[in-house]
Amino acid sequence: MGRYDFEKIEKKWQKYWADHNTFDVHENQSKNKYYCLDMFPYPSSAGLHVGHPEGYTATDIVARYRRMRYNENVLHPIGFDAFGLPAENYAIKINRNPKEITQENIDNFTKQLKSLGFSYDWSRIVNTSDPSYYKWTQWMFRELYQKGLAYKKKAPVNWCESCKTVLAREQVVDGKCERCKNEVIQKELSQWFFKITDYADELLANLDKLDWPEPIKEIQRNWIGRSEGVLIKFKISPSATSLASGKLLADNSKLPNESQFLNSNDQVYLEIFTTRPDTLFGATFMVIAPEHKLINKMGEAINNKQEIDEYIREASKKNELERTDLNKEKTGVELNGLEAINPVNNKKIPIFIADYVMMNYGTGAIMAVPAHDKRDFEFAKKYKLPIIEVVRQITEQTNNNQNIIPKQIPNYEFQIPSSTYSCFSDEGISINSGEFNGLITQEFKEKIIRWLEGEKIGQKAVNYKLRDWLVSRQRYWGAPIPIIYCEKCGEILVPEKDLPIKLPNDVDFRPTGESPLTRSKKFHAVKCPRCGATHGVRREPDTMDTFVCSSWYFLRYVDPHNYKKPFSRKKVKYWLPVDLYVGGAEHAVLHLMYARFFIKVLRDAGYLDFDEPFAKLRNQGMILAEDGRKMSKSLGNVINPDDIIALYGADTFRLYEMFMGPLEDAKPWSTKSIIGIRRFLEKIWKLQTKCNKQLTKNKDSSLERLLHKTIKKITEDIEAMKFNTAISQMMILANKMEKQERVSIIDYQLLITILSPFAPHIAEEIWSKLGNKNSIAQENWPVYNQNLIEEREIELAIQINGKVRDKITVQTDIAEDGAIQKALESVKIKNWLTGKDPKKVIYIKGKLISFVV
RNA sequence: GCCCGGGUGGUGGAAUUGGUAGACACGCAGGACUUAAAAUCCUGUGACUUCGGUCAUGCGGGUUCGAUUCCCGCCCCGGGCACCA
Numbered sequence: 012m013g014r015y016d017f018e019k020i021e022k023k024w025q026k027y028w029a030d031h032n033t034f035d036v037h038e039n040q041s042k043n044k045y046y047c048l049d050m051f052p053y054p055s056s057a058g059l060h061v062g063h064p065e066g067y068t069a070t071d072i073v074a075r076y077r078r079m080r081y082n083e084n085v086l087h088p089i090g091f092d093a094f095g096l097p098a099e100n101y102a103i104k105i106n107r108n109p110k111e112i113t114q115e116n117i118d119n120f121t122k123q124l125k126s127l128g129f130s131y132d133w134s135r136i137v138n139t140s141d142p143s144y145y146k147w148t149q150w151m152f153r154e155l156y157q158k159g160l161a162y163k164k165k166a167p168v169n170w171c172e173s174c175k176t177v178l179a180r181e182q183v184v185d186g187k188c189e190r191c192k193n194e195v196i197q198k199e200l201s202q203w204f205f206k207i208t209d210y211a212d213e214l215l216a217n218l219d220k221l222d223w224p225e226p227i228k229e230i231q232r233n234w235i236g237r238s239e240g241v242l243i244k245f246k247i248s249p250s251a252t253s254l255a256s257g258k259l260l261a262d263n264s265k266l267p268n269e270s271q272f273l274n275s276n277d278q279v280y281l282e283i284f285t286t287r288p289d290t291l292f293g294a295t296f297m298v299i300a301p302e303h304k305l306i307n308k309m310g311e312a313i314n315n316k317q318e319i320d321e322y323i324r325e326a327s328k329k330n331e332l333e334r335t336d337l338n339k340e341k342t343g344v345e346l347n348g349l350e351a352i353n354p355v356n357n358k359k360i361p362i363f364i365a366d367y368v369m370m371n372y373g374t375g376a377i378m379a380v381p382a383h384d385k386r387d388f389e390f391a392k393k394y395k396l397p398i399i400e401v402v403r404q405i406t407e408q409t410n411n412n413q414n415i416i417p418k419q420i421p422n423y424e425f426q427i428p429s430s431t432y433s434c435f436s437d438e439g440i441s442i443n444s445g446e447f448n449g450l451i452t453q454e455f456k457e458k459i460i461r462w463l464e465g466e467k468i469g470q471k472a473v474n475y476k477l478r479d480w481l482v483s484r485q486r487y488w489g490a491p492i493p494i495i496y497c498e499k500c501g502e503i504l505v506p507e508k509d510l511p512i513k514l515p516n517d518v519d520f521r522p523t524g525e526s527p528l529t530r531s532k533k534f535h536a537v538k539c540p541r542c543g544a545t546h547g548v549r550r551e552p553d554t555m556d557t558f559v560c561s562s563w564y565f566l567r568y569v570d571p572h573n574y575k576k577p578f579s580r581k582k583v584k585y586w587l588p589v590d591l592y593v594g595g596a597e598h599a600v601l602h603l604m605y606a607r608f609f610i611k612v613l614r615d616a617g618y619l620d621f622d623e624p625f626a627k628l629r630n631q632g633m634i635l636a637e638d639g640r641k642m643s644k645s646l647g648n649v650i651n652p653d654d655i656i657a658l659y660g661a662d663t664f665r666l667y668e669m670f671m672g673p674l675e676d677a678k679p680w681s682t683k684s685i686i687g688i689r690r691f692l693e694k695i696w697k698l699q700t701k702c703n704k705q706l707t708k709n710k711d712s713s714l715e716r717l718l719h720k721t722i723k724k725i726t727e728d729i730e731a732m733k734f735n736t737a738i739s740q741m742m743i744l745a746n747k748m749e750k751q752e753r754v755s756i757i758d759y760q761l762l763i764t765i766l767s768p769f770a771p772h773i774a775e776e777i778w779s780k781l782g783n784k785n786s787i788a789q790e791n792w793p794v795y796n797q798n799l800i801e802e803r804e805i806e807l808a809i810q811i812n813g814k815v816r817d818k819i820t821v822q823t824d825i826a827e828d829g830a831i832q833k834a835l836e837s838v839k840i841k842n843w844l845t846g847k848d849p850k851k852v853i854y855i856k857g858k859l860i861s862f863v864v
Numbered sequence: 865g866c867c868c869g870g871g872u873g874g875u876g877g878a879a880u881u882g883g884u885a886g887a888c889a890c891g892c893a894g895g896a897c898u899u900a901a902a903a904u905c906c907u908g909u910g911a912c913u914u915c916g917g918u919c920a921u922g923c924g925g926g927u928u929c930g931a932u933u934c935c936c937g938c939c940c941c942g943g944g945c946a947c948c949a
Binding site: 298742 | 867868870876878883884887889891904929947948949
């Protein structure tokens with residue numbers, strides 16, 4: 012038999028799989044497909060982290076299992092998300108080219124991944140930094156541009172001082188750069204955006220039909236942040252000074268924010284968005300954001316322009332983090348000379364400018380209802396503004412749970428001293444609202460919306476927190492944006508035939524704040540595709556966010572060598588959508604949102620006919636260091652998978668990571684515990700000595716029962732991705748087999764077969780030693796026999812008042828009477844009953860008998 | 865502040881349409897083998913105990929014959945969102 016020489020065995024079988032192309036797949040219409048996908052790694056210089064193989068092993072088990080159980084055509088690919096900052100920063104540090112470094116890292120990752128025995132189709136590898144790939148990333152940009160979904164706009168954007176580039180909103184975490192953790196500041200810059208907001212509704216609605224972890228769906232829901240409300244126009248009128256309306260109407264230029272401020276028939280309106288139109292009677296003032304255009308428009312009518320300008324200046328100095336700091340005291344200034352008119356009661360109310368109202372949400376203006384909004388309440392308290400209660404909590408309820416109206420509804424204007432009132436922002440029943448008194452919030456909303464629409468001063472509206480995706484970056488190591496600027500023709504999309512636009516090599520790619528590509532002579536030596544001019548023509552020097560590359564890579568896997576198209580329609584139709592996708596939860600609003608957006612765009616452009624890329628998603632939990640903290644270089648607690656594999660072997664490593672705990676949980680690493688897995692594999696190995704080739708059936712029927720029970724449990728556990736309990740069940744079986752004098756070859760082979768997706772190398776080796784010529788990966792998954800699982804005898808617990816006092820062994824098919832009779836015969840039970848008859852007897856078949864005394 | 869997860873032996877974890885808490889593994893203790901050690905194997909291992917039992921699934925209540933599981937009120941940890949009108 013020899014010793015369990017994992018090093019030799021693992022090398023041997025890795026070579027065998029490679030030589031035989033065991034896991035290469037091709038479209039085969041007669042077979043069902045299964046697309047089993049890992050989030051492709053970023054090939055960092057640090058090499059593979061122990062967290063990578065956790066998810067990769069999980070998908071590999073599923074891939075191997077599905078080939079065996081369902082004979083499916085399993086697409087299980089891998090590739091590299093190779094553009095991005097770390098390689099570039101490292102390249103700058105050691106003064107080399109990121110391309111070379113990336114290639115070295117990819118080579119190293121490939122070696123490491125191969126050493127783990129994953130059943131990837133290595134012929135389909137993709138590398139996003141290769142021109143043959145990013146040609147199609149640029150093609151994707153073209154598609155978006157042509158559909159009006161890619162646009163350049165000057166806007167306040169997030170800027171990382173350390174990385175010297177702009178970032179997407181999703182890449183700013185707690186006001187800091189997601190990559191380098193440095194402070195992010197706001198800058199007004201002209202940048203490229205993808206119009207993901209066009210798909211906000213579908214991105215939200217489709218979540219319900221996805222088999223994804225609930226927390227991820229919830230994060231996306233919150234991020235999209237849909238809220239239904241009403242746009243309401245408030246008349247603006249001059250208070251002390253007269254309003255020169257002629258002047259106001261003179262300027263009709265269409266600035267993006269212009270719509271918030273409407274004028275018609277000489278009347279100036281301020282439009283606000285609210286989700287609570289039922290509190291309209293409680294609106295005692297208005298607030299506009301410092302950036303609101305009303306200030307410029309109404310400049311003439313405002314008496315304290317200087318004071319206002321000073322406030323705007325102060326507000327503009329603050330970054331977004333300071334602006335949105337909740338602990339900060341609210342500040343604001345009243346616009347003297349202007350008043351708004353509350354449309355429901357024609358009351359004149361003051362208008363304030365305050366930086367707690369944001370220009371980038373809704374209309375940048377609000378009606379303030381201090382009695383029912385915490386922020387407005389704080390502001391009203393500080394500036395001694397009236398607080399009118401218009402919603403009361405419903406306290407009384409009838410028996411059938413229907414709301415009833417409080418007996419007394421005050422119907423007078425009721426100003427509350429702020430010191431005795433605490434803000435109530437829930438729904439309830441309305442008071443102080445004229446004819447609407449007594450309505451509950453929902454009824455009120457419906458009624459008032461009808462009224463507002465009838466008066467043509469309001470309309471239903473939906474708002475989102477989701478913003479368009481900022482995709483341009485002022486960095487070198489990314490896909491160039493396929494745009495040319497011609498002095499004569501303006502902004503021109505690069506034609507498909509001119510793709511890829513390759514990254515030039517003659518560049519000092521150190522970040523300066525200006526795109527490094529600006530400095531390449533070669534890069535800008537280009538003709539205008541429209542007029543043919545060579546002078547006054549330059550390329551867009553920005554590159555694309557790496558998340559653009561990763562938004563479609565799973566489509567490229569189905570057709571990785573196609574040089575005419577990003578993918579063939581037919582192949583995509585066969586393989587997509589992805590059936591199982593496994594990766595970290597950190598991409599909840601990044602990659603997972605962007606990829607969904609891309610699929611919808613491509614679908615609408617007619618390239619695809621499905622709506623969602625990833626039917627089923629699972630997140631692997633983080634593997635923590637032994638001390639329970641995150642593994643990090645600075646803490647010196649990082650475990651290198653290479654070391655573990657060298658010491659224990661890849662099979663042990665795979666099995667250990669699956670045995671640690673549930674896939675989705677965060678789990679601390681324990682090098683000490685690995686030995687248990689190694690012992691288990693040694694045990695399996697040594698069972699060869701007990702294996703009897705003549706013995707085709709086991710004498711021990713309890714072993715047979717356990718074997719079939721184990722097949723059943725492993726099958727169910729893999730389906731549910733509960734790998735930790737699957738392994739413990741195999742351990743139970745191996746422990747029992749070890750205690751046998753002899754084990755039949757049939758039983759032993761069954762154990763090896765169900766072990767093979769988890770520990771493929773040792774399984775192949777034993778399988779071949781038992782005389783099999785094929786790869787175990789091509790074997791059929793065993794079927795358990797339900798009849799063989801049934802136990803003849805079972806143990807029943809006997810409880811007195813819910814406490815277990817004895818256990819009895821009975822025939823499985825024992826009748827209730829017989830079981831109770833037998834229980835009453837127990838000496839222990841007799842003692843507990845002390846001669847009395849039980850008041851009640853509860854019998855749970857196959858489980859227990861409970862006596863109540 | 866709001867929204868999700870979660871809290872079980874010395875450790876990782878198992879068991880929830882309410883039904884024997886602690887599977888499996890690590891560690892630890894004792895034993896066998898060995899001149900010795902490693903490896904391996906065997907036995908024990910939640911706590912307390914007057915050896916009858918008692919107490920134990922973050923804390924305090926409740927429902928139930930019976931609660932880790934359901935309900936109410938807290939505490940702690942992790943994650944997400946955060947002036948979103």
